[in-house]
Amino acid sequence: MxxxxxxxxxxxxxxxxxxxxxxxxxxxxxMEFCGGHTTAILKYGIRQLLPQTVEMLSGPGCPVCVTxxxxxxxxxxxxxxxxxxxxxxxxxxxVPGSYSSLQQAKADGADIRIVYSVRxxxxxxxxNPKKSVIFIGIGxxxxxxxxxxxxxxxxxxxxxxxxxxxxxxxxxxxxxLLLMIALVGLSEVKLDGIVCPGHVSAIIGSYPWEFIPRQxxxxxxxxxxxxxxxxLSLVMLIDQIELEKPKVEIAYRRGVKPEGNRQxxxxxxxxxxxxxxxxxxxxxxxxxGLKLKKEYERFNAESTFSITPPxxxxxxxxxxxxxxxxxKRPPECKLFGESCTPxxxxxxxxxxxxxxxxxxxxxxxxxx
Amino acid sequence: xxxxxxxAHGSGGKLSxxxxxxxxxxxxxxxxxxxxxxxxxxxxxGRLAFTTxxxxxxxxxxxxxxxxxxxxxxxxxxxxxxxxxxxYLSISLIIEEGFPMEELKIIVNSIKEAAERxxxxxxxxxxxxVNRGSAxxxxxxxxxxxLISSGVNISGSNAHPGxxxxxxxxxxxxxxAVMSQREGLKFSSSIESDCAPLxxxxxxxxxxxQKIHCLRDPTRGGLATILNELAKQSNVGIWIEEDKIPxxxxxxxxxxxxxxxxxxxxxxxxxxxxxxxxxxxAVLNKIKQNxxxxxxxxxxxxxxxxxxxxxxxxxxxxxxxxxMLTGELLPRIC
Numbered sequence: 001m002x003x004x005x006x007x008x009x010x011x012x013x014x015x016x017x018x019x020x021x022x023x024x025x026x027x028x029x030x031m032e033f034c035g036g037h038t039t040a041i042l043k044y045g046i047r048q049l050l051p052q053t054v055e056m057l058s059g060p061g062c063p064v065c066v067t068x069x070x071x072x073x074x075x076x077x078x079x080x081x082x083x084x085x086x087x088x089x090x091x092x093x094x095v096p097g098s099y100s101s102l103q104q105a106k107a108d109g110a111d112i113r114i115v116y117s118v119r120x121x122x123x124x125x126x127x128n129p130k131k132s133v134i135f136i137g138i139g140x141x142x143x144x145x146x147x148x149x150x151x152x153x154x155x156x157x158x159x160x161x162x163x164x165x166x167x168x169x170x171x172x173x174x175x176x177l178l179l180m181i182a183l184v185g186l187s188e189v190k191l192d193g194i195v196c197p198g199h200v201s202a203i204i205g206s207y208p209w210e211f212i213p214r215q216x217x218x219x220x221x222x223x224x225x226x227x228x229x230x231x232l233s234l235v236m237l238i239d240q241i242e243l244e245k246p247k248v249e250i251a252y253r254r255g256v257k258p259e260g261n262r263q264x265x266x267x268x269x270x271x272x273x274x275x276x277x278x279x280x281x282x283x284x285x286x287x288x289g290l291k292l293k294k295e296y297e298r299f300n301a302e303s304t305f306s307i308t309p310p311x312x313x314x315x316x317x318x319x320x321x322x323x324x325x326x327x328k329r330p331p332e333c334k335l336f337g338e339s340c341t342p343x344x345x346x347x348x349x350x351x352x353x354x355x356x357x358x359x360x361x362x363x364x365x366x367x368x
Numbered sequence: 369x370x371x372x373x374x375x376a377h378g379s380g381g382k383l384s385x386x387x388x389x390x391x392x393x394x395x396x397x398x399x400x401x402x403x404x405x406x407x408x409x410x411x412x413x414g415r416l417a418f419t420t421x422x423x424x425x426x427x428x429x430x431x432x433x434x435x436x437x438x439x440x441x442x443x444x445x446x447x448x449x450x451x452x453x454x455x456y457l458s459i460s461l462i463i464e465e466g467f468p469m470e471e472l473k474i475i476v477n478s479i480k481e482a483a484e485r486x487x488x489x490x491x492x493x494x495x496x497x498v499n500r501g502s503a504x505x506x507x508x509x510x511x512x513x514x515l516i517s518s519g520v521n522i523s524g525s526n527a528h529p530g531x532x533x534x535x536x537x538x539x540x541x542x543x544x545a546v547m548s549q550r551e552g553l554k555f556s557s558s559i560e561s562d563c564a565p566l567x568x569x570x571x572x573x574x575x576x577x578q579k580i581h582c583l584r585d586p587t588r589g590g591l592a593t594i595l596n597e598l599a600k601q602s603n604v605g606i607w608i609e610e611d612k613i614p615x616x617x618x619x620x621x622x623x624x625x626x627x628x629x630x631x632x633x634x635x636x637x638x639x640x641x642x643x644x645x646x647x648x649x650a651v652l653n654k655i656k657q658n659x660x661x662x663x664x665x666x667x668x669x670x671x672x673x674x675x676x677x678x679x680x681x682x683x684x685x686x687x688x689x690x691x692m693l694t695g696e697l698l699p700r701i702c
Contacts, residue, residue, distance in 0.1 A: 001617045004624060013684045045686020116626075227684055353627060363688045 007226030008044075016231035017049045024238045027053045029190060031326050033175065034197035035062030035354025036225050042363035044227040054234070057189065057326035058359075060174055061197050063138045063167075064091045064352035065324055066279040071167050072097035073309035074302065075136045078165060079110035081305055085128055087121035088136040090114040095348045098312045102136075118143075118150045125154070125162040134163045134301045142199040144168050144290055145264035148271035151292075151299050163301035168290040169277055171200050172208040177285050178325060179216045189326045193219035193237040195230070198252045203268075205260025206248050213246035224252035271296050280348070281324030320347035323356050330360040337361060373467040378497025388495060391473065395480040396459070396490040408491035410456065412515065417452035419443060420511040428475070428505055431545045432560030435508055436475035438636060440482035441565045442587070443512040448567035449583045449639065451522040451574060452514030454486065460494040462507040475506065486565040488512070514567075519578060526581035527602035532648040533668040534641045536569065536661045537562070539591050540619040543633035548622070559618045562660075564637030569658045576654045579644035586638055589693040592631040594640060595668075595678045596692045606678045608668030608690070631680075632693045642670060 032038055038058040041047055047056060060066050076097050079086045086102065093103045093114065106112040111131075115121045118135055125133040137147050147164065154162045175194070182189050196209050201222045212220050219240035223233035233251040240246050250256050268290070277289020292300050317335055322328035330336050330349065340346040342358055349355035376383040393401060400408045421443050428435040440457065447454040459479060463472070483490055541562040548555050566585065573580055582602070584594045591613070599606045615630050623630045637660055643651050648666060655661035678690040 001620050004620065008683055010683050010685070043688065044684055045682055045688050046684075048686040049684065362691050 004226070007224070007228045009228060012228055013231060016228065016235055019235050020054070020231070020238060021051050023235070023242060024051055024053055025242065027055070028192040028238070028241055029055045029057060030193045030195060030234070030237060031057045031059045031189070031191050032195040033059040033061040033171065034195070034200070035065065035352065035356065035359075036199070037061070037195055037197070037223060037230065038356050039354055039359040039363075040225050040227070040230060042359045044230075046227060046230055050234070054238075057191075057329075058323065058356040059194075059326055060178070060279060060281060060324040061140070061171065061200075062324075062349070062352050062354040062356070063140055063143070063169065064095055065320065065348045065355050066169060066281065067092075067095070067138055067167055067348065068278050068280045068312070069098045069314060070278070070309070070312040072101075073099070073312055074307060075165055076100050076102060076105050077307035077309040078134050078301060078305060079105040079112055080108075081307070083131055084111065084305075085124060085131050085133045086110065086112040086136060087115045087124055087133060088112065089116075089138065091352045092136055092138060094345060094351045096315070096345060098310055118147050122150050122154060122159070122162060125159055129161060132161050132163060132305075134165060136167070137164045138167045140169055140171055140197070140200050141203045141268070144272060145203060145261075145267045148267040151271050151296055152267070154299065155296070162299065163304055164292070164299050165301040166272070166291055168272065169279065169285075170274060170288055170290065171197060172204070172211075173288040174279055174282055174285050176211065177282055177288070179212065179218070183216065191218050191326075192241050193221070193246075195233050195237070196220050196222040196248070198222060198224045198229070198255055201250070201252070201256045201260065203261050203264045206250055206256065206258045209248045213248060217246055219246040220248040222248070222250045222252050222256050224255060279324075281321035315346045318347040320349045320357070323349055330357040331364070333357070371469055373463045373465060373469065373472065373497055375465050375497050375499070378463070378495060384495065391476060392493065392495065395476050396483065396493075398489045398491065400456075400489065400491040401493075408456065410491065412455060412513065415516040415518070417447050417450045417514045417516055418511070419446040420509065421446060423508040423510065424504070425546060426504055427546070427549045428471075430549050430561055432541075433563035433636070434475055434478050435506060436478035437482045437563055439508040439510045440479055440486060440488070441563055441636060443510040444486045444488060444565045444567055445585045445636075445639075447512050447514035448565075448570045449522070449585055450514075450516065451520040451570060451580075451583065452516045452567075453571065454488045454512050454514040454567055456491045456513045457483065457488050458492045458509075458511045459490050460509040461496070462503050462509070463495065463497050464503040464505050465497055465500045467505055472506070482565070486567065517574070520574060522580060522583050524582050524584060524598050524601035527598055527604050527606075527642045527670045528581065528644070529604055529670050529672045530645050531581055531642045531670040532645055532666050533606070533608065533670070534643060534648065534652055534655065535591070535613060535665055535667050536566075536639045536641070536655055537637075537663040538614045538616050538619065539586065539635055539638060540615060540623060540630040540633035542636040543590070544619050544622045546634075547626070555622070557618055557622060559616070559622065562635055562637035564660045566637065566639050566660060569639070569655065569660055572654050572658060573641065573651050576650045577643060577647040579647045580641055580651065581644065582640075582642035584640050586635045586640060588634050590630070590632040590634055591640070592629075592678065592690045593693050595690065598640075598642065599678050600676045602670070603675050605671040605674045606668060607671055608678065608680050610680055610682045612665050612667035614663045614665050631690060
């Protein structure tokens with residue numbers, strides 16, 4: 001099939017793999033920021049094809065996983081309000097909050113509907129004029145522009161019953177904080193290179209990553225999600241590392257321009273402004289999230305509805321936080337595959353289709 | 369005549385009788401049903417297979433079929449996967465108050481046509497109407513009775529190391545066809561459900577081989593789930609090859625777009641056969657001659673190890689575990 005088979009070509013894949021084996025002379029640590037990359041790497045068995053010297057760590061790039069229990073508890077509290085319809089991406093349903101989950105709230109009678117895009121949430125809003133429809137706005141720069149567009153559409157069509165719980169997060173500030181922590185020696189993770197997110201970069205471009213090679217001397221390549229995309233990105237990263245010339249390169253040229261998608265950036269900037277956000281595993285990230293601007297405050301679910309979520313608590317022994325920082329691998333968690341499985345998840349990384357634990361659980365075991 | 373189904377249509381009174389005698393019995397008419405006694409009475413001797421299934425698909429109409437056709441073929445296929453020739457079916461309708469009579473007629477007609485196509489008789493049935501909101505439009509339960517010829521011994525626990533796996537055609541068509549019609553996900557495509565009766569195909573396969581060890585139709589949970597069932601039931605390792613699994617480009621594209629793995633997407637007209645190696649070619653050739661098996665392919669084999677697991681060799685050379693479906697299929701968001 002066009003646009004798929006080219007990027008899974010066996011001959012080209014083998015050439016890239018042998019190039020990696022030939023060129024890589026030293027043990028290196030790479031982080032794939034994006035959960036989509038973690039899943040692809042495990043699903044296509046790319047880890048099995050790499051030399052033992054190349055260590056791949058998964059990063060915090062999974063919007064569901066970095067959503068804190070406190071934020072999940074807010075969503076669940078909103079779901080229990082009368083006359084409210086919650087609209088959410090499906091991945092959020094099973095994520096355990098402190099005491100419950102959206103799935104549990106739905107079973108208890110809350111009206112919660114899975115949507116595939118925020119546009120669908122707007123349709124549900126228009127079809128239910130007597131209800132308040134709240135969209136649980138998780139996501140990164142990838143999701144923010146469509147959410148902004150829907151808010152603008154709701155404003156233009158004078159839709160009065162549409163609200164958003166903005167849990168949107170911005171990726172470069174989170175990486176910056178991770179690298180700062182590592183630099184001052186507070187973290188065990190010392191990286192040689194980063195596989196930068198493809199879809200996030202399609203929106204923001206490559207410039208927001210420039211600080212990484214400049215300030216931290218770490219190689220960066222923006223990658224797509226097909227096997228050849230990832231292998232090519234690894235070749236480019238290893239070349240940079242071997243030459244000791246770290247910079248930001250785009251391997252995902254069919255999706256990412258250096259300047260990104262200007263129109264999407266403008267939409268985001270019209271509706272949202274950066275704010276401090278708490279990421280699970282990383283903590284408070286300055287400018288690491290997006291909140292509604294003042295003029296769009298009437299869409300803000302948190303300030304419109306009065307809720308009293310419970311005091312958040314974290315599950316004991318769950319290593320999601322460490323895993324999101326790349327400090328631990330999923331199999332190092334005592335709960336992994338034992339008490340924490342995709343059917344009975346304890347932490348979010350076991351739930352999301354982009355979660356590192358789920359990816360390791362489904363695809364991590366290799367057979368010769 | 370009422371344009372919609374009323375609670376009274378299920379009350380057992382006059383309206384119930386009218387509905388049954390005017391709308392349900394005539395299309396399915398046969399001497400056993402027409403007696404309208406509390407049970408169907410008939411003679412059938414030999415090794416029997418008996419199955420039941422409930423159909424709750426939403427939406428009830430989808431490209432390539434509807435809930436009625438599904439109820440007949442799904443039950444027929446459950447019998448066929450045990451090597452049985454289906455004879456008799458029951459059809460039980462649970463209808464939500466307010467359901468349009470026109471749609472009921474379309475579905476009843478679809479049941480009739482499917483039963484004729486599959487050469488089975490509907491010999492007993494029931495109709496209930498529930499309050500609005502207590503059911504989603506229409507649910508159908510269907511039980512089926514079939515006869516197994518002597519010498520046929522098909523079971524999920526019969527897979528032996530060395531056996532080959534045959535898939536009768538492309539995967540994922542039904543699930544994607546249904547999903548393309550779901551609220552909040554509508555997309556236009558040419559993908560149609562593969563909903564089809566497979567018992568004649570099975571009969572033809574059994575004519576050329578007595579060494580068909582397992583048969584299973586990959587419905588809910590898809591191919592990955594039934595392979596895991598077979599591996600566990602037979603306590604063997606199942607090894608499959610990614611590039612030998614037939615799949616159409618539109619289904620692949622839809623799966624890529626939605627973040628679904630086609631291995632987990634439902635089918636309603638496909639089967640997997642586990643066959644002794646010496647008979648594999650003969651069975652494959654026979655399957656390919658049937659209209660529902662044109663794209664059949666040998667896609668894997670049974671080994672001793674790893675017991676109870678399914679391993680897929682991928683095109684790039686690595687292998688990975690293929691797990692059962694956990695939870696529901698959800699789209700990716702990032």
